[in-house]
Amino acid sequence: MPSSSIAADGSPLGDLLRQLRSWSLVALPILFFLIFFAGPLLYLFVVSLLEPSQTELYGTNVTLQNYAKVLGDEFYLRIIQRTLLVGALVTGIALLIAYPVAMAIARMTPRWRIIAMIALMFPLMLSNVVRAYGWIAVLGRQGVVNTVLTQAEIIDAPLALLYSIEAVVLGLMTILLPYMIISIANSLTGLDRSYAEAAQSLGAGPLRTFIHVTWPLSSPGVAAGMQLVFFLTLSAYVTIALLGGPRFSLLVSMVYRSAMAFQWTFSAALAFVLLGVALGVGALIMLVLRPGRVQGRG
Amino acid sequence: MIRLGHILQNTIAGIAFLLILGPTIVVVLVSFSSAETFTFPPPGLSLRWFVEFFQADNMTSAFLFSMRVGATSAVCATVLATLAARFVVRQRGVTSGLLQSLFTAPLVFPAIILGLALLLFYRTINFGGPGGLILAHVLIGMPYAFRLVLASLQSFNQTLEEAAQSLGAGPFRTFFLVTLPIIWPGVLSGGLFAFIVSFGELNVALFLTGPGYNTLPIEIFGYLQFPGRQLIIAAASTLQVAMIIVLALTIERLVGLARIGKS
Numbered sequence: 001m002p003s004s005s006i007a008a009d010g011s012p013l014g015d016l017l018r019q020l021r022s023w024s025l026v027a028l029p030i031l032f033f034l035i036f037f038a039g040p041l042l043y044l045f046v047v048s049l050l051e052p053s054q055t056e057l058y059g060t061n062v063t064l065q066n067y068a069k070v071l072g073d074e075f076y077l078r079i080i081q082r083t084l085l086v087g088a089l090v091t092g093i094a095l096l097i098a099y100p101v102a103m104a105i106a107r108m109t110p111r112w113r114i115i116a117m118i119a120l121m122f123p124l125m126l127s128n129v130v131r132a133y134g135w136i137a138v139l140g141r142q143g144v145v146n147t148v149l150t151q152a153e154i155i156d157a158p159l160a161l162l163y164s165i166e167a168v169v170l171g172l173m174t175i176l177l178p179y180m181i182i183s184i185a186n187s188l189t190g191l192d193r194s195y196a197e198a199a200q201s202l203g204a205g206p207l208r209t210f211i212h213v214t215w216p217l218s219s220p221g222v223a224a225g226m227q228l229v230f231f232l233t234l235s236a237y238v239t240i241a242l243l244g245g246p247r248f249s250l251l252v253s254m255v256y257r258s259a260m261a262f263q264w265t266f267s268a269a270l271a272f273v274l275l276g277v278a279l280g281v282g283a284l285i286m287l288v289l290r291p292g293r294v295q296g297r298g
Numbered sequence: 299m300i301r302l303g304h305i306l307q308n309t310i311a312g313i314a315f316l317l318i319l320g321p322t323i324v325v326v327l328v329s330f331s332s333a334e335t336f337t338f339p340p341p342g343l344s345l346r347w348f349v350e351f352f353q354a355d356n357m358t359s360a361f362l363f364s365m366r367v368g369a370t371s372a373v374c375a376t377v378l379a380t381l382a383a384r385f386v387v388r389q390r391g392v393t394s395g396l397l398q399s400l401f402t403a404p405l406v407f408p409a410i411i412l413g414l415a416l417l418l419f420y421r422t423i424n425f426g427g428p429g430g431l432i433l434a435h436v437l438i439g440m441p442y443a444f445r446l447v448l449a450s451l452q453s454f455n456q457t458l459e460e461a462a463q464s465l466g467a468g469p470f471r472t473f474f475l476v477t478l479p480i481i482w483p484g485v486l487s488g489g490l491f492a493f494i495v496s497f498g499e500l501n502v503a504l505f506l507t508g509p510g511y512n513t514l515p516i517e518i519f520g521y522l523q524f525p526g527r528q529l530i531i532a533a534a535s536t537l538q539v540a541m542i543i544v545l546a547l548t549i550e551r552l553v554g555l556a557r558i559g560k561s
Binding site for chain 2: 021022023025026028029030032033036037039040041043044047057097098100101103104105107114117118119120121122123125126127128129130131132133134135136137138140142143144147174177178181206227228231234235236237238241242246252255256259264267268271272274275278
């Protein structure tokens, strides 16, 4: 606890002064966050509830028409559907791959574990545009896959691998995979081995031990990893545009395009639909995995 | 049975690392190609695409602009993060929890929404340009700096500050002569991390850059949308890889990268 001995006379006035002084220093970051984070988001929400205007940024009348336009239009509903599909595929496949990898990392000696963690952190520091370009280099018409297949005379003409939902899912999944692995590996490494040993000494096989002991205990890491990967998938406009091509659209593409067309109220509504999708799926993940039951004990 | 499981896990791990790192390795290899267009494997080695990169005005100015934005926003983010972390580390319970979630919120919040919100906000108050982007990157980089500074403050022995103050040092002298010399690896790593995040950031920059002030990732994105001299992008990517390796090794020396992954 802080107790600078100068003002530690215990008087209420001294206490109050000390409180004020410490708050005055944190006021700057708090103010910054209110003005440039909370404020603009609140403002965007208000704008999503206003009618569009031809001459101004937005009209004056309060309306739900922007949301009605998104949620009442078959076109946008299909885009929401496709967004959910891509998000589920990316998150699900990443989980399937990440869990065994995390188990392998948790078994490593501390020295190797650090090396593996650095190898996972490093690609996360690179710009996603560079990593997406990597997939263009692999999947493109003159890319690695087509070159190898042509030279092995398996195919005559290059395959069109890019600009497909598969390319988007593969690209996003591998770009975001390190987050999932790191998140699960952290909760598995922190795990007390004696739980699993106790289960096995009571006669549980490896599978039952996994289902009833290891998996529930790792659920905080799994939930955090899944949420992070899903949220980042929702925002990944550049990766989606580069690997999906100009005609492949998810919610985020519509947010960006409508903003570039100066449809402010509409893009604001789309942004909050996207946020709603994020919060809804985030809550669903928590509901299914129930990480709360082991929090603080993992 | 268990051995078989371990072999399976290790195989999947090998495939996973190949999928994660492979494409970037291909890009780095191809950037040294002597060919006119993308060919794999490269027919010969040369540095011509690096030369082309430094001769392309839009690329070099985007590169320099990214450096400027990254450095400025990293310094601001670190100062704000240190102020915030110094306060939070002394709080308990609800205040601490609330402020921690506030200062780390941009980490999980969909950045595309933040970009749109800031663009609209700037338009309304008639603000923008490079300054607007830098402020946005301060916001994006601050959670990383905050966590690193907070972690080093948490392992810092608070009684040292009390000792300094009881000897008559004011709060500023205490901080600069006692606290900072001990926690500086955390502060510097926080700054470097904020720089790295700003340098590669796309979702907010997408909205807040413009003609004459494009960051390198946005410039690369523009290039990639049209087919053509893509090998210059490979050179740009390799430069970025090299820079990140140097910065990452520095952070590893200072505080340990694996520890950052834990938070």
